[in-house]
Structures are given as structure tokens and as C-alpha cells.
Amino acid sequence: MKDSSFLKEFLFRKTQVGAIAPSSKYLTKKMMTGLSLATAKVVVELGPGTGVFTEELLNLIGPKTQLLIIEINTRFYNDLKEKISDPRVTLINGSATDIEIYLKKMNVIEADFIISSIPLAVLPSSLRNRVILSASQALRKKGTFIQFQYTLQSQKLLEKVFSGVRIKHCLLNIPPAFIYTCTKE
Numbered sequence: 734m735k736d737s738s739f740l741k742e743f744l745f746r747k748t749q750v751g752a753i754a755p756s757s758k759y760l761t762k763k764m765m766t767g768l769s770l771a772t773a774k775v776v777v778e779l780g781p782g783t784g785v786f787t788e789e790l791l792n793l794i795g796p797k798t799q800l801l802i803i804e805i806n807t808r809f810y811n812d813l814k815e816k817i818s819d820p821r822v823t824l825i826n827g828s829a830t831d832i833e834i835y836l837k838k839m840n841v842i843e844a845d846f847i848i849s850s851i852p853l854a855v856l857p858s859s860l861r862n863r864v865i866l867s868a869s870q871a872l873r874k875k876g877t878f879i880q881f882q883y884t885l886q887s888q889k890l891l892e893k894v895f896s897g898v899r900i901k902h903c904l905l906n907i908p909p910a911f912i913y914t915c916t917k918e
């Protein structure tokens with residue numbers, strides 16, 4: 734999918750897509766830095782859009798890692814379905830509020846890493862809470878949840894739900910982004 738099509742999806746569904754363009758390669762790298770993805774059993778990606786993080790994840794995860802990808806937008810989902818043919822991937826057209834349900838269908842209990850692009854700041858607060866709780870419940874103890882955002886609006890919520898929250902900044906993205914790295918006790 735072209736960047737112009739991403740913009741079109743944004744114009745039709747602002748509060749779902751939450752960005753005018755796909756994330757930069759710099760943000761992509763910074764999101765994944767320091768994560769032991771090669772030895773992970775289960776990785777979840779929330780809101781892949783056109784798949785910029787997905788491509789990098791497929792390079793970084795191990796041969797036995799299972800990657801669950803959840804995208805709510807049917808156009809993005811259909812494009813990804815055409816593009817990805819990797820036996821490690823389970824691609825779902827569904828909601829990030831239901832991670833445990835999809836893991837269960839894969840006979841998996843929990844995830845080691847959850848990488849999220851969900852536009853928390855533009856969601857109604859009840860939906861935002863449900864997404865974060867869904868991620869926290871699906872994550873194993875000592876697992877890591879990584880979320881990027883354009884503001885620090887969700888910091889308090891993430892600090893309430895996770896035992897540790899570190900924040901990095903990525904200037905080389907439009908717009909510049911904050912990366913939350915959250916751990917579960």
C-alpha cells in the first residue's frame with residue numbers, strides 16, 4: 734500500500750488510524766532496540782497498518798517464534814494478508830482488546846513481547862483502558878509491552894497498569910514520537 738493510501742485511510746478513519754503516514758525506519762529500529770526477539774516464543778503486534786514494524790519483526794524474531802498480528806482496519810488487513818506468507822505469522826482482522834482470545838486460538842497462554850501502534854491518545858478512554866488491560870493480561874510475567882505515541886498523555890495510565898515504564902524519544906519521525914517500554918512484574 735502506498736503512503737497516499739495510508740493518508741486516505743487516516744482521512745476516513747482518523748480516530749482509528751491516528752497518523753497521517755507510516756512510521757519512519759528510525760522509529761521502527763528504536764521500537765525494537767534491545768528486545769530479545771530472536772529467542773522469544775510469542776510476539777504480538779497490535780495495529781500493523783501497512784506493515785513497517787511487521788517487516789522488521791520478521792527479520793528479528795527467531796525461526797520458532799510465533800508472531801500474532803492484530804489489525805482492525807479491513808483494508809490494511811487484506812493488504813497484509815496478500816503480502817505476508819510466513820508460517821510464523823497468525824494475522825487477525827480484529828481488535829487489540831481481545832488479545833487473549835486470539836492467543837487461546839493458537840493454543841498459547843501468554844506473550845513475551847507486545848509491540849503496539851494503537852493510537853491510544855485519540856481513542857475514547859474506555860477503549861483505551863480496555864486495550865491496555867488486554868495487553869497487560871496477555872503479557873507473561875517479566876514480559877515487555879512497547880507502545881509509541883505522539884504525546885505523553887498515556888503515561889499515567891501505563892504507569893498504573895505496568896510495574897516499570899521507561900520513555901525514549903524519536904525525533905526522526907513525522908511527527909516525532911515517544912516510545913514507552915513497559916514491564917510487567
Ligand SMILES: C[S@@+](CC[C@H](N)C(=O)[O-])C[C@H]1O[C@@H](n2cnc3c(N)ncnc32)[C@H](O)[C@@H]1O
Nearest residue numbers: 749752755756780781782804805806828829850
Ligand atoms: C498509527 S497507525 C500505525 C501503523 C503502523 N504500525 C506504523 O507504525 O506505521 C495505528 C494502527 O492501529 C490500528 N488500530 C487502531 N485501533 C485498533 C484496535 N483496536 N485493534 C487493532 N488495530 C487497531 C489502525 O487501523 C492502524 O493500522
